Amino acid sequence: MEIFEIVTYFVLLLLVSTAVRVVTTSNVIHAAISLVFTLALTSVLFLLLSTEFVALVLVLVYIGAVIVLFLFGIMITRAPLGKNAELDNDKNKKLGAAIAGSIFFLFSYILVNGFEGEVVITSGSSTELLGEILLSRFVFPFELVSFVLLAALIGGITLARKDEALIDEDQV
């Protein structure tokens, strides 16, 4: 076996163990920190596939922003030190496992059958090609995604800020 494969399998093993820890630990913050490691290892996998841009986007957006906001949200609302018994939800464990398994098989089926070993990117740097494809062939889905994000943003503001809040600010 080549060293590249050994490294890949080692990273995959670590990835699975951290991902399992995210859902099994009974401490919210520990789960979030395990998620950081899961995402970091996913980013390493993308690096091994030589798609540096996706790897760095994962670090910048997911670890640097999403997880930080997660942690921020958890800490500002409820995050007791030590174990939190409410987090263990035994009733839904089987259902969760079934859904996770079916998603895994669905994705593997699509990815294996959809490409059948075809090499998509043949020349040039992957970042440049990604930029060109996103702004030519996939420009409509790309713009659509930004509208979805905008809608989510407005929805978040309307849910979080009722009229009372606005009145309160005027009084201040």
Next chain:
Amino acid sequence: MTDVLIKVGFLAIAALNGAVIFTIMDVKGASWMQRRPGPLHVGLRGFIFPLAEILKFVQKEDIIPTEVDRPVFKWAPAYVMVSCVALFAVVPLSPTLVVADLELGVFFALAISSLGTIGVLTAGWSSANKYSLMGGLRAAGQLIAYELPLILAVVGVVIQAETMSLVGIVEKQIEWGVPFVVGGQIVGFLIFMVAATAEMMRVPFDMPIGESELTMGFMTEYSGIRFLIFYISEYMNMFILCAIASTLFLGGYHVPLLPTEWVNFYGPVVLITKTAILGFILVAVRWSQPRFREDQLQNLAWKILIPASLINILVTAIMKVGF
């Protein structure tokens, strides 16, 4: 393998030395501006001060309070340290003297610099202390708010240089004849420096630490070597962000009119001089300005810096296409 080890060793040494230089500069700047006799006169005119500081922290007891979340508490300084040291990898001292000339150098720097936030947040939470938690929350709010203008300010440079490689950006400035700060990115430079100061959590943006209100913010419960890691990371971060600012906006390892054939000889000196000048400005600001209020801080980021950096991107893009 030895090659990698040498590079890692170089990174660690560069990061530590950068931090020590800036510690000396900060402490001597403070003593010069406020007439503090210690760092000005004690031992070799005060220059061995950081050595005494490090020795002091290393021999102190590493106290871990009983109520803390032990693993999280212990590992929090590591995230901050790693994110600072990894940044040193992409800054070129000369066209060849760079640990890794990545194609996406700028993007790598921005992505890695965002990792430190996790260390600060987890340190604040795991300390089981109200002051620490407040400090951690303030730090998170501040770092999230100022990461955006930092990234958006760099986008202008990337558009103008047409590359994300830091060496490529410097080469482009040599080609232009003037650094980008003169060639149209002055607004971007100012936004970058303000946002970078906030990212370093230095005065006037030091509410997460705020000695007068929060004891020591998210670092309150730390002592000994773990406190030293937080402390030294601040100066590493300061050094490396100044170095990145000099590379992106001030022409990096090259000064106009110097012959480009000799760049490998004078490159490191030029870059470190530029970094030190920026660092001196930060020191002067720290010891002469008061602290912002929390709402002023958020207003500055969301209402002034982010719109200004978006306009900067728009203008740069129009100039790029139009001329």
